Structures are given as structure tokens and as C-alpha cells.
Amino acid sequence: MKRRTLILGSTAVAGGVLIGYRLQLPVPEINPLLATLGPDQFALTPYVIVDGTGVTVITPRAEMGQGIHGTLAALVAEELDITMADVKVEHGPPSDVYSNTVLHPPKPSSLRSRMKKRLGIDNRKRRRAQLTGAQTSIQDSFVKMRKAGAAARTVLVIAAARQLGIPATELRTANGTVMAPNGNSIPYTDLAADAAGIELPSDPPLKPRHKWTQLGKSQPRVDMVKKCTGTARYAIDMRLPGMLHAVVRLNPRIGGGLISFDASGASKMPGFHKVIPLDDGIIIVASNTWYAMKAAATVKVEWGPAPYPATNAEHRSAVESALDGDSLKRWRDDGDVENALAGSEVYEGSYFVPYLPHATMEPLCAVAWLKEGELEIWAGNQNPSNAQYHGAKIVGLPVDAVRVHTMYMGGGFGRRLEMDFIKTAVHAARALPGIPVKVMWPREEDMTHDVYRPTAAARFRGSVSGGKINALDLKLASPGLLASSLHRDNRGSQGFFRASAMGAMEQPYRIENYRVTAYSVPRLLPVGWWRSVGESQNAFFHESAIDELAHAAETDPLAFRLSLLEHGPSRKVLETIAELSNWNSKVPEGHARGVAYVLSSGAPTAHVIEVSENNGLIRIEKVYVVVDVGIALDPRNIEAQVISSVLFGLCAAIHGEITVANGSVREKNFNDYQLMSCNQAPRVEIAIHESESEIFGVGESATAGAAPALGNAIFAARGQRIRELPFNKSIDFHF
Amino acid sequence: MTELRVNGTRYEVDVDDDMPLLWVLRDELGLVGTKYGCGIAICGACSVLINGISKRSCIISVADVDGEVTTIEGLGTPESLHPVQEAWIEHQVAQCGYCQSGQIVGACDFLSGNQSPTDDEIDRAMSAHLCRCGTYPRIRSAIKSAAEKTSVDLADKDNSR
Numbered sequence: 001m002k003r004r005t006l007i008l009g010s011t012a013v014a015g016g017v018l019i020g021y022r023l024q025l026p027v028p029e030i031n032p033l034l035a036t037l038g039p040d041q042f043a044l045t046p047y048v049i050v051d052g053t054g055v056t057v058i059t060p061r062a063e064m065g066q067g068i069h070g071t072l073a074a075l076v077a078e079e080l081d082i083t084m085a086d087v088k089v090e091h092g093p094p095s096d097v098y099s100n101t102v103l104h105p106p107k108p109s110s111l112r113s114r115m116k117k118r119l120g121i122d123n124r125k126r127r128r129a130q131l132t133g134a135q136t137s138i139q140d141s142f143v144k145m146r147k148a149g150a151a152a153r154t155v156l157v158i159a160a161a162r163q164l165g166i167p168a169t170e171l172r173t174a175n176g177t178v179m180a181p182n183g184n185s186i187p188y189t190d191l192a193a194d195a196a197g198i199e200l201p202s203d204p205p206l207k208p209r210h211k212w213t214q215l216g217k218s219q220p221r222v223d224m225v226k227k228c229t230g231t232a233r234y235a236i237d238m239r240l241p242g243m244l245h246a247v248v249r250l251n252p253r254i255g256g257g258l259i260s261f262d263a264s265g266a267s268k269m270p271g272f273h274k275v276i277p278l279d280d281g282i283i284i285v286a287s288n289t290w291y292a293m294k295a296a297a298t299v300k301v302e303w304g305p306a307p308y309p310a311t312n313a314e315h316r317s318a319v320e321s322a323l324d325g326d327s328l329k330r331w332r333d334d335g336d337v338e339n340a341l342a343g344s345e346v347y348e349g350s351y352f353v354p355y356l357p358h359a360t361m362e363p364l365c366a367v368a369w370l371k372e373g374e375l376e377i378w379a380g381n382q383n384p385s386n387a388q389y390h391g392a393k394i395v396g397l398p399v400d401a402v403r404v405h406t407m408y409m410g411g412g413f414g415r416r417l418e419m420d421f422i423k424t425a426v427h428a429a430r431a432l433p434g435i436p437v438k439v440m441w442p443r444e445e446d447m448t449h450d451v452y453r454p455t456a457a458a459r460f461r462g463s464v465s466g467g468k469i470n471a472l473d474l475k476l477a478s479p480g481l482l483a484s485s486l487h488r489d490n491r492g493s494q495g496f497f498r499a500s501a502m503g504a505m506e507q508p509y510r511i512e513n514y515r516v517t518a519y520s521v522p523r524l525l526p527v528g529w530w531r532s533v534g535e536s537q538n539a540f541f542h543e544s545a546i547d548e549l550a551h552a553a554e555t556d557p558l559a560f561r562l563s564l565l566e567h568g569p570s571r572k573v574l575e576t577i578a579e580l581s582n583w584n585s586k587v588p589e590g591h592a593r594g595v596a597y598v599l600s601s602g603a604p605t606a607h608v609i610e611v612s613e614n615n616g617l618i619r620i621e622k623v624y625v626v627v628d629v630g631i632a633l634d635p636r637n638i639e640a641q642v643i644s645s646v647l648f649g650l651c652a653a654i655h656g657e658i659t660v661a662n663g664s665v666r667e668k669n670f671n672d673y674q675l676m677s678c679n680q681a682p683r684v685e686i687a688i689h690e691s692e693s694e695i696f697g698v699g700e701s702a703t704a705g706a707a708p709a710l711g712n713a714i715f716a717a718r719g720q721r722i723r724e725l726p727f728n729k730s731i732d733f734h735f
Numbered sequence: 736m737t738e739l740r741v742n743g744t745r746y747e748v749d750v751d752d753d754m755p756l757l758w759v760l761r762d763e764l765g766l767v768g769t770k771y772g773c774g775i776a777i778c779g780a781c782s783v784l785i786n787g788i789s790k791r792s793c794i795i796s797v798a799d800v801d802g803e804v805t806t807i808e809g810l811g812t813p814e815s816l817h818p819v820q821e822a823w824i825e826h827q828v829a830q831c832g833y834c835q836s837g838q839i840v841g842a843c844d845f846l847s848g849n850q851s852p853t854d855d856e857i858d859r860a861m862s863a864h865l866c867r868c869g870t871y872p873r874i875r876s877a878i879k880s881a882a883e884k885t886s887v888d889l890a891d892k893d894n895s896r
Contacts, residue, residue, distance in 0.1 A: 225813045237761075288754070288762040410832070440771075443772065647871070
């Protein structure tokens with residue numbers, strides 16, 4: 001099964017063009033599956049295992065609810081000519097082979113590394129880039145995984161040709177078999193051993209779209225039966241022989257440190273095993289999670305002070321005053337904004353949004369087991385190669401001695417890109433060698449120790465003339481995402497990151513004088529990647545400002561946007577949403593509509609929200625969303641993701657808010673941080689567009705437009721421009 | 736020793752009387768289909784049926800359990816699905832799936848008392864079961880489908896299994 005070379009297709013998106021290129025990887029690191037294969041198992045590529053029972057597709061992006069496992073498997077199954085019902089799907093091990101090359105494009109090798117390579121010195125640097133996030137999985141895998149299926153199919157056909165003595169060109173494949181012209185067929189399972197010894201083709205051709213039989217059609221989700229019968233396994237469900245159950249208790253003033261603790265009370269509690277100190281808290285280990293939680297409550301702890309301001313007002317003032325600071329980056333500066341504004345009537349507004357939690361339904365949890373010379377980790381996580389790296393560092397083992405099992409996630413939304421909860425489990429395992437330990441963060445710890453969607457402020461100034469925008473100046477301020485993330489990893493900050501302005505700076509509106517500036521904010525609460533990242537605040541600021549200027553220009557807000565857009569796919573989603581929502585028809589008495597348009601990670605997205613007002617209460621009557629996904633691989637799953645994204649965005653817009661008091665996060669559980677409930681969820685109607693020039697993911701793109709569309713609808717209903725989220729601080733809703 | 740009947744099986748567990756049923760099911764009996772979400776009876780992820788009535792297992796002490804407990808595992812299995820589970824699969828409801836055991840248990844209880852629910856009734860009944868992925872539109876559809884299959888005793892109240 002050793003291979004000399006393996007050619008992987010890969011994709012890079014540059015300037016809006018999809019480029020397939022060949023990435024050659026030498027032996028021995030090419031196929032991480034070879035190390036773990038059982039007898040009579042053959043890994044034809046890093047994505048395809050064949051054994052006597054059938055075909056297993058490795059889908060190295062993590063399943064957090066977005067349905068990625070099914071769609072990735074379908075990419076392979078389509079080219080391999082095997083039906084999805086006959087395919088097993090596994091996440092597979094961490095490996096650089098599975099790096100996300102959309103989020104982390106490979107760097108050209110340096111002279112030094114080429115020299116070392118020539119001298120036979122292994123200088124591979126771990127990339128830790130097996131990332132699931134930013135809705136990039138489909139973009140990243142669209143070519144790679146189809147090539148993997150096509151390459152596997154090619155060697156299976158060659159193996160059959162040799163067995164049958166018939167030229168490969170006369171053979172065809174269907175339903176997991178190779179078929180000869182005379183009707184004889186050989187199942188892949190009988191060909192795998194021979195196929196594994198055949199060199200893979202360097203660049204196997206892919207089926208044209210019109211020959212797809214599975215891609216483009218809705219497939220039953222591969223995890224659906226398990227998730228409806230309580231048999232899907234999340235990290236929190238792991239059970240291992242002799243396993244202990246633990247919970248964390250962390251400094252409520254996040255990162256303030258542990259000064260001292262007294263666990264004498266805990267040691268008398270039933271089921272209690274051990275207290276393990278951490279830099280910023282303690283782990284309490286017991287025989288049952290309940291006993292661990294009870295014992296944790298009895299520990300007396302002295303905590304250090306918060307390394308950030310203690311009150312909510314100070315956090316707010318830190319982002320608002322940053323807008324007057326002099327540490328800034330101009331992300332966009334077209335024309336001459338100052339000059340254009342100087343001679344016109346200037347419209348302006350100040351905006352503000354709060355911190356937000358991820359609040360995944362499954363609280364943070366991981367299991368770790370330190371054995372002789374080996375560490376094993378079970379965690380729902382969005383970056384297993386990073387988990388492997390950090391696990392190794394904590395226990396002092398080589399990276400290759402760490403096995404990471406990426407479990408189903410009870411929600412991710414960016415939270416499980418973080419390593420904190422995995423590190424706590426590994427710390428527990430290090431303190432209890434030989435014993436598997438499950439470490440859970442109780443809901444209150446999870447909610448109060450998140451890496452929050454940044455609080456942010458913005459200010460816009462604009463002018464209109466002739467029904468169009470003459471000038472728009474948008475200033476944005478939020479604590480740096482990358483700086484906070486690198487700080488957690490003990491690495492230095494790297495200045496401004498694009499999240500500070502994404503959702504605003506790259507919008508394709510044609511505005512002659514157009515400036516988007518990000519201002520630096522000192523480090524406050526830890527902030528992190530939250531579904532749609534910087535778009536979640538910046539698109540609210542930007543699209544609300546556009547709407548304010550549309551009304552200033554006394555034009556129809558949707559027609560106004562169309563008049564500023566030349567980008568074809570963007571015009572198309574707006575034209576479609578006008579039809580879908582009957583934009584040009586009169587609304588019933590007391591109703592009003594608002595529109596938002598966002599180019600979200602390249603994907604044009606439009607929202608219309610229809611609200612009604614009754615006795616001062618706002619009710620969301622209907623939400624319409626149109627997304628351009630480029631190529632729709634699984635329409636029913638796309639629909640689920642679009643609705644999921646828009647409800648996620650609306651939940652935050654209506655009542656989402658994390659606040660700080662006495663240096664601690666005030667909201668601790670679902671009683672004081674409300675999720676959206678069934679009766680609050682509006683009806684959503686969607687349409688999917690396929691511009692086909694690129695392919696886009698869909699897990700996030702409908703999130704960011706939800707808040708501005710609702711705010712714009714509320715303005716249309718009652719003439720009140722609400723510039724601060726959540727909306728329920730300014731108005732009451734009726735559900 | 737506390738005696739429990741869960742999914743038709745009798746268990747004896749040696750735990751403190753105040754341990755919530757949830758942690759007995761999950762950590763002592765290994766029935767991990769029932770989930771911990773909030774611990775304060777708000778999210779509904781821990782819902783189980785006790786004598787056919789949906790209850791929050793995170794706040795019921797094991798000593799206070801009076802009757803037959805049915806968890807998601809006891810409703811149906813991948814090989815032998817409960818009609819509500821069938822409806823959930825037909826409508827492809829689950830995303831992350833973590834809340835769905837509780838949603839399905841809650842739907843079983845609701846449907847046992849209402850065979851032809853309206854949208855408003857579904858919304859009200861299911862509002863005590865939180866879903867972060869926003870699967871509510873499909874939950875509504877699945878409950879309507881399941882309601883149409885009226886021939887089945889959805890709540891499994893007679894414990895005949």
C-alpha cells in the first residue's frame with residue numbers, strides 16, 4: 001500500500017476564480033490512514049478506505065450540525081460511482097494532509113527548507129490548520145475530494161482490467177462495482193488489495209456536472225438516524241473503562257488567576273477523587289459528574305483580579321472612545337470622503353453592539369487518557385491538528401504519540417476552535433496517569449468563560465445626491481480577534497486583522513467617496529470566532545447606514561441598493577428577494593418591510609423581513625432570504641443551514657447580550673441568556689441561487705444580514721432608527 | 736440502594752438520594768442519549784418520560800422518581816423506530832442533534848394529549864425545548880406528520896414494551 005506520490009487536487013480562490021492545482025506530497029506523510037489500518041483494509045487515498053465490508057469515506061472536517069459529513073462524502077461517492085447509502089463516513093485522524101487550504105493556503109517553500117529537504121533533513125513544520133470554520137469546508141474540498149474519489153475509481157478499474165484481461169477503457173463503474181461489457185462485474189471490495197498497489201493517476205478527470213447523479217440532489221443526512229435515537233456520540237457521552245468524571249471551576253474574572261484554594265470540605269464528599277489546580281481555576285474529579293459538581297461547590301477559592309475593566313460601562317466606553325483614537329487602519333479609501341462631505345448635508349449615526357456568547361447546547365467537554373507513551377483525546381473540536389499539538393505539549397510527548405478522536409459536536413459556531421476545554425482535560429489526564437478522565441464545563445462555567453463575539457462600536461457619516469450615495473465614511477472599533485486568539489496561545493499580536501472590517505470593507509457598492517476604517521481597542525474580555533465573525537457586527541453597521549442614506553435620499557431602499565450595485569450575482573439575489581417577498585406590492589395595514597444585502601465571505605445574500613406593529617409591539621411576520629451558493633450540492637441541507645443562520649442572527653439581534661459586572665460575566669445560564677424558542681422563531685422562506693462561477697459554503701452567510709434587515713424593517717414600521725443591539729433594549733416584541 | 740425501572744428494565748443504584756435522575760441515567764446506567772444542557776430545567780435536553788409524562792431529569796432527585804422511566808433509547812432504536820422518530824427522520828430535523836432527544840421526548844408527551852395540533856399549539860408546547868441550531872420549522876413539520884399517524888400510542892403510556 002506504500003505510494004511513491006499522491007496527487008491531490010486542491011482549490012484556491014483568488015480574485016473570484018476557482019483554480020484547481022496539484023499538490024504533490026512525498027511519502028511517508030502522505031496517507032495518515034496507513035498507520036491505523038486493520039488487516040485487509042486498504043486506504044486508496046487519504047479519503048477512501050476499502051475493506052471486505054465496503055467503502056469508508058474519510059471526511060476530515062468536523063460535524064457540528066452543518067451536515068458537512070454527508071456532503072463531503074457525496075463528493076467522493078459521486079466520482080467513485082457508489083451510492084451514499086452504501087458508504088460509511090468517518091472523521092478520521094488529525095493530519096496536515098487535511099489542512100484547510102482556503103483558510104491557510106500553503107506557503108511557497110523557502111530556500112532554507114529546500115536545502116534541508118535536499119540534505120534529507122525533516123524540517124516539516126506542523127501546520128495545525130485542519131480547520132472547520134468560516135464556511136470554507138465545501139470550498140476547500142470541492143475539487144480535492146472529488147479528485148480523491150476519481151483517483152480511487154481509476155485504480156480500482158485498472159485492477160479489474162488486470163483481473164479480467166480486458167482493457168480498462170472498456171470497463172465502467174456503478175454501484176460500487178466495476179462492470180465488463182459482457183455483464184460480469186467485480187465489487188470494489190474484491191479489487192481493493194490489487195488497487196492499493198497501483199500508482200494513483202496524477203490528475204484524474206472529473207465528471208461534468210450534467211453527469212452528477214448524487215451531487216445536486218438532497219441526500220438523507222448520514223447522522224440523522226443516530227441523532228434521532230440518542231445513539232450519536234458526543235464527547236460528553238464517552239464512556240471508557242475506569243473513567244472518572246470531572247468538572248472545572250474557573251476564576252469568574254476570566255484569566256485573573258488562582259491564588260489559593262481549600263478543598264478540605266470536598267474531600268469528605270461522596271464520590272470525590274481529587275482536586276487539580278490550574279493557572280486560572282481547579283478541576284474537581286469524582287466518580288460521577290453530579291458528585292464532582294457538588295464537591296466543586298464546597299471548595300473555598302481565592303481568585304485574582306480581572307485583567308480587564310470591571311464594569312460594563314468601561315467596556316462600552318473602551319470601544320466607543322476608540323473611534324476617536326489614532327491607532328487605525330484604513331481598509332478602504334475610495335475618492336475623497338472628507339472633501340465630498342464638506343460641501344454636503346451630512347447624515348450621521350453612532351452604533352453599538354454587545355458581547356455575545358456561543359452558547360452551544362452541548363457544554364464544553366473533552367475526555368483525555370494518558371497511557372504509557374501515548375495520549376488519547378476525545379473532543380468535539382474544529383481543529384484536531386491543533387488539539388494534537390497542545391495535548392503533546394502539556395504531557396511532554398511527541399505529536400505523533402497523541403491520538404485525537406473528533407466527535408460529533410453539540411454545536412460549534414466557532415467555540416470549539418478554542419483549545420481551552422481540551423487543555424483542561426489533558427491537564428486532568430496528566431495528573432491521573434493511566435485513568436481516562438472526562439472534564440466537563442458546567443453550563444455556568446461555559447457561559448461565563450466563553451471567547452465572546454466582540455462588543456463593537458461604529459460611527460458613520462454620509463451624504464446623498466441625485467438619489468445615490470455621494471460619500472460614506474464608516475468607522476469601526478472592536479477588540480482584536482486575532483490578537484485575543486494569539487494571546488491565548490501565548491503568541492504576540494499581529495496588528496489589524498480583516499475581521500475588524502469584514503462585512504463592511506468588501507461590499508461591492510459603487511460609491512465614489514467610500515471609506516472604511518478600523519480603530520484599535522485594548523484587550524478586554526477574551527473574544528473569539530463567532531458564526532460569521534466580523535460580519536456579525538460590521539454588516540449591521542454598514543447595512544443600517546446604507547438604509548439610513550436610502551431614506552435620506554427618499555428612495556426605495558431595495559431599488560437604492562440595486563442602483564449602487566453592478567456585481568451581477570448580487571443584483572440577482574436582490575431582484576429575486578424583491579419577487580419572493582412581494583417587495584413592490586403594498587403591505588397590509590400596520591406591516592412594513594426592511595431589506596439587507598451582504599456579500600458574505602464572497603457569497604451574495606439578501607434578506608427581507610416583514611414586521612407588524614400592534615400597540616407598540618413589534619412582531620416578525622415573515623423572513624425571506626436569498627443566497628447565492630455558486631453550486632448547490634445538497635439543497636435540503638442548504639435550506640437547513642440558511643434557516644439556522646438567520647435564526648441564530650435574529651436571536652442575537654432581538655435579545656442577545658453578555659454584560660460584565662464586578663469583573664465577571666453576569667449571564668450564567670439559559671435563564672439570563674435567552675436562546676430563541678420555538679414560539680419566537682419566525683417563518684422563513686428561502687431561495688437558492690447558483691451563479692456557478694465559484695462555490696460557497698452556507699453555514700454562516702445568512703447570519704449577518706438578519707440584524708440589519710430587522711432594524712430596517714422596524715424603521716420602516718415606526719420611523720425609529722435603533723442603532724444599538726439587542727433591539728429589545730429599545731422596543732418590545734410580540735411573538 | 737435505590738430501585739428504578741428504566742425502559743422496561745429494573746435497576747438498583749447505590750447513589751446519594753439527591754442525585755438528579757439525569758446523572759444516574761448518564762453516569763451510572765450509561766444511558767447517554769439523555770443530555771445535560773443547563774441543569775436548571777430550562778432547556779429541555781434532559782427530558783424523559785415518567786409514566787408517559789415528560790419531566791426534566793436534571794432536577795428530579797433519583798429518590799423522588801415514582802414510576803417507569805422511558806428515555807430516548809426506550810422510545811425506539813435505529814432498527815425499530817418510534818413513529819415520532821420516523822417523522823423526525825422523514826423531515827431531516829436534526830442538525831447538531833444535541834437537543835433532539837429532549838425534543839422528541841417532549842413531542843411524544845405533547846402528541847399523546849393532542850392528535851391534531853395547530854401551529855400555535857405546537858409552538859407553545861415546544862417552546863420549553865431549546866434548540867440552538869434553529870430546527871424549529873422542521874420540528875413543526877415533523878410533529879404534524881407524526882400526528883397524522885394516529886394509530887399509534889405515541890406516549891407509550893401503557894409501558895407495554
